[in-house]
Amino acid sequence: MQDSSHVVxxxxxxxGSNLARLMITRGLPVTVLDIDPDRLARCRKALxxxxxxxxxxxxxxxxxxxDDFGAVVESVTENLDLKCRVLSEVETHARDGTLIMTNTSGLSINVLADSLVHPERFVGAHFFNPADVIPAVEVVPGRFTNAETVERVCQWLRRLGKRPAVLKQEVPGFVANRIQHALMRECLALLEQGVVDAEALDDIVRYSIGIRLALNGPLRQRDLNGLDTHLNIARYLYPDLENSTRPSPVLESLVAEGRLGRKSGRGFYEWPQGDAEAYDRQERELLERLLSLMAGTDSDVIPTI
Ligand SMILES: NC(=O)c1ccc[n+]([C@@H]2O[C@H](COP(=O)([O-])OP(=O)(O)OC[C@H]3O[C@@H](n4cnc5c(N)ncnc54)[C@H](O)[C@@H]3O)[C@@H](O)[C@H]2O)c1
Known part of the structure; x- marks a missing residue:
């Protein structure tokens, strides 16, 4: 494949599997590289x-x-040393102008960039699972990333049907994982204190703040509710919110028991293998339907800033 649209x-x-699915469905030639033959075989089957x-x-x-490639998305295990080694290897095979992206969930782009001779063409491109369906991608420039690279990556992402959002500076966990972990820290504390069980908690979140967040985002939503009311609640509530700097004991013990979620058949819920696959299919379908419902909302319903 001698093609500048070729993606590795x-x-x-x-x-990685869903990133490759994204390229395939958008008509870009893609090569998937993995050192583990089992993972490669599973990926081939899934695609x-x-x-x-x-x-x-x-x-x-x-x-x-x-073969020659125009862009690469590094999506190996979330481990700093491993990613540095892999990125350095990527660079030895990349030609000038190749876009080098990392899909890290929140490792420092500046530290990862230290493994490169030409960090100006390197940028964080944090996709969300399933990467072929979820539109948002956090674009995280490092200290050495040049403006042209950021612009080219955004254009490339838009061509893939994505909604790139560029961060002005890097922070650990970027934006989405900081918010997700703040939310989960409170959810786990509520479980631990016996305030609510997992099913009721999911139900409350899905059918209240969940649907509103999807439509408005958190800040626009607060505008709709009134910032003065938000402030009044914040004043009395913050002292009571979970603020531990260590992961929840509930989470530690679930993982220690091998309850890793769907991949191990058990997490907060039971995931028999057949059900998990059916759920996967159904989730993908429902997400696509939700996204098509949302497609008109940006211009029609929601006021712009
Ligand atoms: N899972 C998610 O929801 C999610 C979402 C966004 C970003 N991410 C990020 O994406 C990256 C991958 O996560 P994942 O969930 O797909 O992990 P995973 O464990 O499912 O897959 C990692 C793959 O990397 C391969 N690998 C390890 N060393 C390698 C090497 N030297 N060369 C080539 N391949 C190698 C492994 O064999 C494995 O197949 C991580 O940085 C993660 O933080 C994950």
Whole structure:
């Protein structure tokens, strides 16, 4: 594949598989590289149907098998040393002008950039699972990333149907994971204190703040409710909110028991294998339907800033 639109996805795990699916469905030739033959085989199987519709996809285990490429998304295990090694390897195979992106969930782009000779073409592109469906991508420039790279990555993402949002500076966890972890810290504290059980908590969140967040985002939503009211509540509530700097004991013990969620068959809920696959399919379908409902809302319903 001698093609500047050719994309390399490094890592064939949960994210890598769906990143490759995104490229296939958007008509970009893609090579998936993983050192683990089992993960590669699973990825190939998961993408069988998408690839059968004419997508150009290859699965390889070493760089020598990769043709010339215009963009690379590193999506290997979330480990700083490993990512530095992989990025340095990527660079030795990239030509001038190749976009080098990392899909890290929140490791420092500046620290990762230290592994590169040319960090000016390197940027964080944090996709969300499933990467072929969820529109938002956090674009996180490092200290050395140049403006042209940020612009090119945003254009590339828009061509893939994504909604890039550029951060002005990097912070650990970027934006979405900071918010998600703040939310989860409180959820786990409420479970631990026995205030509510998992099902009731999910129900409350889904059918109250959940749907409103999807429509408005948190800040626009607060505008609608009234910032004075928000302030009054914040004054008495903040002292009572969870603020531990250590992960919740509930989370620690679930993981210690091997209750990792869907992938191990049990987390907060039970996930028999057949059900999990059906849930996956259904979730993808429902997300797509929700997104199509939301498609008109930006211009029609919601006032702009
Ligand atoms: N899972 C999510 O919801 C999610 C969401 C956004 C971002 N991310 C980020 O995406 C990245 C990947 O996460 P994941 O959930 O897909 O992990 P995963 O464990 O499912 O997959 C990681 C893959 O990397 C491969 N790998 C390890 N070393 C490698 C090497 N040297 N060369 C090539 N491949 C190698 C592994 O074999 C594995 O297949 C992480 O940085 C993670 O933080 C994950």
């Amino acid at each position: 996805v490094v890592g064939a795990g949960t994210m 069988e149907t998408a690839a059968s519709h004419g997508g150009a996809v290859r699965f390889v285990s070493e760089w020598e098998q990769v």
